[in-house]
Amino acid sequence: MIPDEYLQTFVVECKELLEQMEEALLVVEHDPEDPEIINAIFRAAHTIKGSAGLFGLEPIVAFTHVAESVLDRVRSGEILINSDLITLFIEVHDHLGKLIDHVVEGVHPADEIKSCSKSLVAQLQTYLSGAIVTHANDSDKTPVIQETKTEKAVQSDEVSTDYWHLSLRFGLEVFRNGMDPFSFVRCLTTLGKIVKLVTVMDSIPSVDEMDPESCYLGFEISFDSDADKITIENVFNFVHDDCEIHILPPHSKVSEYERMILELPEQEMRLGEILIKCGSLTPKELDAILNLQSENSNESPKLIGEVLLEQKVVSPPVVDAALEKQKQVKENKKTEANLIRVDAEKLDELINLVGELIIAGAGTNLIARRANMADLIESTATLSRLVEEVRDSALALRMVQIGGTFNRFQRVVRDVSKELGKDIDLIISGAETELDKTVVEKIGDPLTHLVRNSMDHGIEPAEVRIARGKPVKGSLKLNAYHDAGSIVIEVSDDGGGLNKEKIMSKAIERGLVAEGANLTDKEVYNLIFEAGFSTADVVSNLSGRGVGMDVVRRNIQALRGTVDLDSVEGQGSTIRIRLPLTLAIIDGFMVGVGNSIFVVPLDMVVECIELKAWTGDEGDGQYLNLRGEVLPYRRLRDYFDTEGDDVVQRENVVIVRYGEHKAGLVVDKLMGEFQTVIKPLGKLFKSEKSIGGFTILGSGEVAMIVDVPGLMNQIEHEKDEGGTTVVVASK
Amino acid sequence: MASKKKQQDGLIAIEGELTIYTVMELKDKFLGGLLTNDVLTLDLSEVSEFDGAGLQLLIMAKQGATALNKSFRITNQSPVVVELLDLSSLTGFFGE
Numbered sequence: 138m139i140p141d142e143y144l145q146t147f148v149v150e151c152k153e154l155l156e157q158m159e160e161a162l163l164v165v166e167h168d169p170e171d172p173e174i175i176n177a178i179f180r181a182a183h184t185i186k187g188s189a190g191l192f193g194l195e196p197i198v199a200f201t202h203v204a205e206s207v208l209d210r211v212r213s214g215e216i217l218i219n220s221d222l223i224t225l226f227i228e229v230h231d232h233l234g235k236l237i238d239h240v241v242e243g244v245h246p247a248d249e250i251k252s253c254s255k256s257l258v259a260q261l262q263t264y265l266s267g268a269i270v271t272h273a274n275d276s277d278k279t280p281v282i283q284e285t286k287t288e289k290a291v292q293s294d295e296v297s298t299d300y301w302h303l304s305l306r307f308g309l310e311v312f313r314n315g316m317d318p319f320s321f322v323r324c325l326t327t328l329g330k331i332v333k334l335v336t337v338m339d340s341i342p343s344v345d346e347m348d349p350e351s352c353y354l355g356f357e358i359s360f361d362s363d364a365d366k367i368t369i370e371n372v373f374n375f376v377h378d379d380c381e382i383h384i385l386p387p388h389s390k391v392s393e394y395e396r397m398i399l400e401l402p403e404q405e406m407r408l409g410e411i412l413i414k415c416g417s418l419t420p421k422e423l424d425a426i427l428n429l430q431s432e433n434s435n436e437s438p439k440l441i442g443e444v445l446l447e448q449k450v451v452s453p454p455v456v457d458a459a460l461e462k463q464k465q466v467k468e469n470k471k472t473e474a475n476l477i478r479v480d481a482e483k484l485d486e487l488i489n490l491v492g493e494l495i496i497a498g499a500g501t502n503l504i505a506r507r508a509n510m511a512d513l514i515e516s517t518a519t520l521s522r523l524v525e526e527v528r529d530s531a532l533a534l535r536m537v538q539i540g541g542t543f544n545r546f547q548r549v550v551r552d553v554s555k556e557l558g559k560d561i562d563l564i565i566s567g568a569e570t571e572l573d574k575t576v577v578e579k580i581g582d583p584l585t586h587l588v589r590n591s592m593d594h595g596i597e598p599a600e601v602r603i604a605r606g607k608p609v610k611g612s613l614k615l616n617a618y619h620d621a622g623s624i625v626i627e628v629s630d631d632g633g634g635l636n637k638e639k640i641m642s643k644a645i646e647r648g649l650v651a652e653g654a655n656l657t658d659k660e661v662y663n664l665i666f667e668a669g670f671s672t673a674d675v676v677s678n679l680s681g682r683g684v685g686m687d688v689v690r691r692n693i694q695a696l697r698g699t700v701d702l703d704s705v706e707g708q709g710s711t712i713r714i715r716l717p718l719t720l721a722i723i724d725g726f727m728v729g730v731g732n733s734i735f736v737v738p739l740d741m742v743v744e745c746i747e748l749k750a751w752t753g754d755e756g757d758g759q760y761l762n763l764r765g766e767v768l769p770y771r772r773l774r775d776y777f778d779t780e781g782d783d784v785v786q787r788e789n790v791v792i793v794r795y796g797e798h799k800a801g802l803v804v805d806k807l808m809g810e811f812q813t814v815i816k817p818l819g820k821l822f823k824s825e826k827s828i829g830g831f832t833i834l835g836s837g838e839v840a841m842i843v844d845v846p847g848l849m850n851q852i853e854h855e856k857d858e859g860g861t862t863v864v865v866a867s868k
Numbered sequence: 869m870a871s872k873k874k875q876q877d878g879l880i881a882i883e884g885e886l887t888i889y890t891v892m893e894l895k896d897k898f899l900g901g902l903l904t905n906d907v908l909t910l911d912l913s914e915v916s917e918f919d920g921a922g923l924q925l926l927i928m929a930k931q932g933a934t935a936l937n938k939s940f941r942i943t944n945q946s947p948v949v950v951e952l953l954d955l956s957s958l959t960g961f962f963g964e
Binding site for chain 1: 888891892894895899919920921923924925927928929931932935952955956957958
């Protein structure tokens with residue numbers, strides 16, 4: 138039985154590989170010539186097959202093997218890639234995804250899956266049956282060295298040997314894991330005949346350093362067998378993980394050997410030995426050359442590689458590879474993978490701890506100040522700076538680029554455009570914009586909905602586009618960027634845009650807006666996010682999918698984000714999602730109102746001004762003149778009905794910005810920056826929109842965190858109460 | 869595991885297993901033998917089990933001897949030893 142954690146890793150890796158594969162497939166669709174991309178697809182399939190084999194997941198291995206074989210043909214140019222093949226492979230990709238899902242659930246594939254497997258395999262087979270490899274002809278070439286040495290190896294890019302070549306390097310732990318390298322060799326003999334086996338002992342360290350229980354052995358084996366590659370590979374299932382295994386079929390390409398030489402661990406091994414062991418040379422040939430070399434030994438001895446080349450016994454690529462290898466081994470060691478996979482839970486724990494650390498640090502800081510000890514204050518200042526850095530890097534660990542999410546939409550766009558019969562291009566920008574992983578995970582669904590919506594309702598059918606003088610190909614843009622402590626994700630299309638009149642009449646019909654109400658364009662457009670406003674038959678006649686835009690908005694609001702929409706009729710629309718960068722910790726700006734303390738997210742604070750200096754009156758109005766700009770403001774004391782001394786020396790205005798809105802919050806005291814760990818409010822306060830959460834100060838006091846967008850909204854609605862312009866949908 | 873060391877001309881006879889279970893001890897024994905003798909011979913007639921780890925240890929001893937400018941031989945290989953040496957194509961390596 139496989140331990141769960143390994144299986145999990147397997148599944149995660151497979152999913153990643155499948156993602157890469159899908160990405161590559163979608164690229165190939167546009168650029169079928171790029172060999173690198175085809176290689177990427179092949180590698181993905183190959184790795185999935187390999188690790189599935191390790192877990193004994195036969196259905197996956199068998200299925201992937203066929204796909205891999207076809208890909209191999211594509212790679213070698215025997216099969217041309219075309220859109221049919223790509224479509225087939227996309228199906229293969231989806232099917233693999235399903236098979237792997239079954240592994241997760243631990244159930245056996247249902248019958249329909251099996252029949253799906255079969256039909257796909259059958260389709261793949263048609264590509265395979267066309268060309269049977271043409272090895273057979275050029276066998277029987279054991280060369281007589283004197284005569285054929287100039288022709289051999291150079292003239293064809295296949296090596297002459299009729300046998301498999303296996304190169305094995307066992308991991309240090311093999312003995313301790315209870316295995317014996319020779320048991321694998323014995324197992325091989327059940328599949329065929331070992332023609333020649335060379336035990337590689339180059340990596341046995343000197344007597345003093347050698348640990349007799351570690352395994353330092355390796356084998357180079359020339360192997361005669363009719364078994365296929367999977368069967369041979371399966372022999373090594375148990376040691377697949379910590380061993381380096383290369384299996385080269387008979388008449389492998391020189392390039393395969395080249396790659397193997399590059400990957401083998403031996404550093405100081407002499408080139409001649411490598412070549413013999415790889416089977417690209419017979420020992421006889423090498424002997425002859427060595428003799429020749431010793432005869433000429435009064436000249437300065439040449440490198441064996443050069444001699445071989447002069448004799449034209451090996452083809453230059455093989456020698457180059459070996460030489461290059463000798464140079465590069467040391468460099469290669471440096472570029473080993475520098476990524477670590479970490480359990481998300483551990484990360485959350487770390488962030489949590491950092492949060493507690495910040496609170497504790499603030500407490501210490503406070504005590505230091507109260508005690509008025511300069512030394513202690515200084516040291517806590519250093520400490521808090523460090524804690525701040527720890528916090529930033531801990532948060533950065535959670536940050537991922539949004540590109541991965543965006544790239545998924547290549548597939549969505551491809552599928553939906555086929556489904557709708559529209560030709561649509563997806564243009565991605567800002568893919569490197571980073572945001573919190575939890576946010577990324579949760580934004581996928583709403584984003585999919587928006588993208589589908591834009592393609593469905595936004596972009597017009599080809600005829601209409603031609604009639605309107607637009608390019609036939611519609612385009613959909615996904616863009617992301619950072620702005621004022623939030624990340625903005627835009628979904629825009631160059632379609633027909635929204636029809637204001639239709640939305641208005643629908644809204645009035647649904648009772649969302651009073652008849653004759655005077656709304657700005659933006660307000661009208663944003664009506665489509667209201668609950669009860671079905672998108673069906675508003676812009677196009679395609680029926681809704683059961684999920685309305687109100688659900689999208691709710692999902693985004695749950696992430697403390699907002700969504701709004703811009704549209705120009707006939708030219709397209711843009712939906713803008715604004716999300717906080719992280720959900721856990723923010724830089725806050727502390728302000729005092731009466732006896733209470735509030736925290737405003739620092740990113741949203743533009744500036745602080747003194748109220749009296751900017752208002753002509755006593756500050757009882759609703760607006761002040763900020764350098765010629767009209768700025769609405771509000772007293773937090775009134776808004777939250779805070780208790781405390783009424784007499785305030787000097788009222789200050791904290792000017793906050795959110796998106797395109799600016800507003801002033803009048804407070805009694807400015808208390809400076811403060812790192813804030815957001816603690817969510819209990820259910821009881823769910824309906825309170827202007828408070829986003831609370832935090833615990835160093836002194837143990839509780840401070841409320843002002844949810845600026847929520848507060849602005851509330852204030853706006855209060856304003857509207859007199860005029861009853863907008864009736865908020867309540868459902 | 870039973871192995872005894874007769875100190876004449878550096879001959880060590882190994883009885884029983886020459887495997888992963890015994891290599892730890894045997895390594896020290898071999899090393900001692902190499903340091904105190906110019907010629908070390910291993911009598912393998914009584915080896916009942918022999919695996920990759922055992923083989924690896926023999927290789928080490930051989931290489932160690934070469935490094936110390938001494939000589940290392942094996943004699944009277946038991947059938948299990950012969951079989952594995954054949955399989956590994958190392959009969960020649962230990963030959964003579």
